[in-house]
Amino acid sequence: MKKEKRSFLKILMGLMLLFFYLPIGFMIVFSFNSSKSLTHFTGFSMQWYTKMLSDASMMESLYITILVAVIATVISTVVGTISAIGLSKSKKVVHDLIMQINDFPLMNPEIVTAIGLMLFFITFNIEKGFATLLLAHIAFCIPYVILSVMPKIRSLDPNLADAAMDLGCTPWMALIKVIVPQIMPGIVSGALIAFTMSFDDFIISYFVTGKGIKNLSIMVYTMSKRVNPSINAISTLIVIFITIVLILVNVVPVIREKRKVQTTELKEKNKAPRIIAGIVAACVCMGLVFVQKTTSSTKKYAGQTLHVYNAGEYTGENLLSNFEKQTGCKVVMDLFDSNEQMYIKVANGEAYDVLIPSDYMIERLKQEKLIQPLDQDKITCLEDINDSVKNLSYDPNNEYSVPYFWGSVGIVYDKTKVSEKDLKEQGFNIFLNQKYKGDIYLYDSERDSFMMALKALGYSMNTDNEKELAEAYNWLLECVNTMSPEIVTDEIIDNMAQARKALGLIYSGDATYVMSENENIGYYMPNKGTNIWCDAMVIPQSSKHVDLAHEFINYVSSYEAAYGNSSYVGYTSPNTEVMNDLAQNDFKGINAYNPIRTNKYDEVFNYNAETRKIMANYWAKVKIAASNAKSE
Structure with a gap:
């Protein structure tokens, strides 16, 4: 009986270790993958x-993290x-x-701590940046150190x-020579916990x-x-580093115990102060490197800093660095994961020089006077922009914006599973075809999902008719049920x-990547119409470097910059020459890259706050229905 119990515990332990370490092993293996597939x-x-190593943004993020x-x-x-010593x-x-x-x-x-710290910095008008990030990390790390050190202090003889x-x-000598060596294990534990918490933190850092x-x-x-x-x-490199540190932390004390030589003991007594001094010196040096400013330059925009707000993973490798070399300025790019997140920051007074929102959000920013008209005398790139993405409904005459990327929303499908005849005959209604039950993806977005449903029903995706919206809701309910x-x-x-599935709703830029990875994947835009979207560059009212912002917009739209940007990200460039060249080279045979058609x-989505609320409420109910259907 005891043997069976021990065997069960061993199996359980093995499964637990597998659960914890298999994903790490998976990650390490795929760090050596020859393709982009995860x-x-x-x-x-x-x-x-x-x-x-060549990604400046990633290296800078790693540098700041460390x-x-x-x-x-x-x-x-x-x-x-x-x-902790004082409290004792x-x-x-x-x-x-x-x-x-x-x-x-x-x-x-x-999240509570994060919001509290954010409000504290806002209240005292402290500009958010490296200093606020560091102060926040120090603040939330101190309690962990106190909790780690306190038990060791309690175990000491009070005399x-x-x-x-x-x-x-x-x-001072009593503290350094007597107390600190006795509580050193607690100090080291606290330091390791503090380092781990700081290195890993996202929520507080983000705010x-x-x-x-x-x-x-x-x-x-x-x-x-x-x-x-x-x-x-x-x-993978971080895992290797942590593994080495853990080995050293566990092995060094064992070696130390085996060496009882007097000279070694004397060195050990003085090691902690030297280590701390070394770390502090290293930090000071790193800090000086971080805050040092570039030397003077004769270039026109030398000394200026352009603040850009863009979506994540939406910028070419060398786009920003090349612009910095060309103009002598410094480009700082903040990243958002949704237009709504971007809007909140801009509406609350965050200062940026260039924003890159989507079409419907540009319309909202215009209505609320949060962006300024472009100086057409300074915009020299519009003649290079394809007519398909100029003068769209959200910004007639491109008075406020210049396109950055554009594309469509369509159906990505496996040619070996999906009949092209079904696609042409049914369009988005193919998502109700029982032949593909359990073999489809819906995109988790009320805008895109309602667009699909409304187009399948023959309605405009910009309808504000509540009856039509209700029909679209019922269409989506039927789909998930x-x-x-x-x-x-x-x-x-x-x-x-x-x-892994037969078909799904997808953005054309993502479909471009999928098709480049698998020749059996196709992309289809239904004849009843779809969403043609455009993300564009605008200048907010808060811009402090308007001339430099215009320069940036012209540069991004130039052939060389647009080519590198589009080939790296995979989304369609609005520059006509770039779009045609990439369609014939890097993305040859991939129709998703060039979604131009006359239908x-x-x-294009129009901004309507009331309709958006209705869609959001309906979509929440659809997701609940989908969850219930899955559990049945």
Whole structure:
């Protein structure tokens, strides 16, 4: 019986370890994948490590992550240790009160702490950036250090410091030579926890940073278009580094115990101060490198900083660095994962020089006078823009915007599973065809899903007719109740590249990637019409460098910049020459890249706040129905 129990426990332990470490192993393996796929290994390659090292944005994020984590760890460890020692000598009432306060950040959800810190910085008009990020990390790391050090202090003889001073030590020497060595395990534990919490933090960092300062967690989160496989490479290196640190932490004490030589003991006594001094010196050097400004330049915009707000993973590799070289300015790019998130920041006074929102959001920003008209005398690129994306309904005459990327929403399908005849005859109604039950993806977006339903019913996707919206809602209910669809977002990209389902709703730019990965995948735009979308560059009213913003818009629209941008991201360039060249070269045979067609039923989304609310409420009910249908 005992043997069976032990066997069961071993199996359980093995399964737990497998559960924890298999994803890490999976990540390490795919860091050497020769393709962009995150699910299908196509061959061994070191290309993602090379790209990781050449990706300035990723390296800067890693640098900031390490710098903040190291400085926050050093400061919080020193402050936390001193606080713990001080609390051990205080009265019980004071001790208990401070410990209760210390526990608040640990017990509170991180979002509460994040919002509190954000409001604190806003209230005192502290500009968000590196300093606020560092202060926030120090603040939430200190409680962990105090909790780690306090048990070791409690275990000490309370008369230890007095005895040391009786033997001739000064209070400082008693602290450094006697107390600190005794509580060193607690200090090291607290420092490791603080470093880990700082290195890994996302929620608090996301709310307190600004001016383009982002750590790795924020960078990964804002890759809303598509996760860069280089993340696997950098994560692998981090895992290796942590593994080495853990080995050293566990092995060094064992070696130390075996060496009882007097000289070794003397060195060990003085090691901690030297390590701390070294870390502080390194932090100071890193800080100086970080804050140092570039030398003077004779270029026109030298010394100016252009603040750009764009979607994540939506910029070419060298777009910003080349513009900096050309103009002498510094470009700081913040990233958002939705137009609504971007709107909140801009509406609340965040200052940017260039925004890159979607069509319907540009219309809203215009209505609320949050963006300014472009100086047409300074915009020289419109003649290079394709007529299909000029003078659209959200901005007639391109008075406020210049297109950045554009495309359509359509059906991505597996040619080996889906009949092209069904696509042509049924259009979006193919999502109700029982032949494909359980084999479809819906996109988790009320706008795109209602567009599909309204077009399937023969209505305009910009309708504000409540009866038509209700019909579209019922169409979607029928779909989730009878077709067992999987509601996803960007997961559809890799999943369709691996042909895991027959068809799904997708953006043309993502379909371009899927088709480049799998020759059996096709893209179809229904004859009843679809959404033609456009993301465009605009200048907000808060811009402090309007001339430089115009320069940036012209540069991004130029052939060289637009070519590199589009070939890297995979979305369609509005530059006619670039679009034609890429369609004949990099994306040859991929119809999703060039969605130009003349169909009177194709539409661009208009902004309507009331209709959007109705759609959002209906979509929430659709998702609940889908969840209920799946559980039955």
